[in-house]
Amino acid sequence: MNPALVMNEPLQAENRSSLIQGMPPCPICGSKTYRDRTWDGKYTKTLGWRCEKGSLRHFLEAKAARIKRQLAENPWLLPPAPGYPGVRRDELMTWEECQAAYRQLHFEADDIPVV
Numbered sequence: 001m002n003p004a005l006v007m008n009e010p011l012q013a014e015n016r017s018s019l020i021q022g023m024p025p026c027p028i029c030g031s032k033t034y035r036d037r038t039w040d041g042k043y044t045k046t047l048g049w050r051c052e053k054g055s056l057r058h059f060l061e062a063k064a065a066r067i068k069r070q071l072a073e074n075p076w077l078l079p080p081a082p083g084y085p086g087v088r089r090d091e092l093m094t095w096e097e098c099q100a101a102y103r104q105l106h107f108e109a110d111d112i113p114v115v
């Protein structure tokens with residue numbers, strides 16, 4: 001028998017069993033997961049699921065961890081170019097941050113009207 005075929009056999013068996021069981025285990029706790037189509041990623045095309053133990057919480061934790069990792073890998077909204085420093089995603093202010101900064105300013109100087 002061809003040795004390459006023998007070496008591939010356990011891998012193929014693993015693939016078959018994961019297909020039978022359906023979803024991969026929960027990346028947070030390792031428990032079984034089951035499909036939840038309402039949480040399928042519309043844009044990312046990732047499958048929605050719930051964990052047997054952690055339910056939707058583990059799905060959202062895993063999703064948040066993936067988004068954080070992607071942000072760390074690609075922090076640039078506009079990457080730097082020669083003569084341009086670029087804009088990092090974490091440099092942008094949200095409206096909540098703007099409002100908090102405005103309130104802080106008002107707190108320090110009484111003459112600015114509150115919106």
Ligand SMILES: [Zn+2]
Binds near residue numbers: 026027028030054
């Ligand atoms: Zn879990």
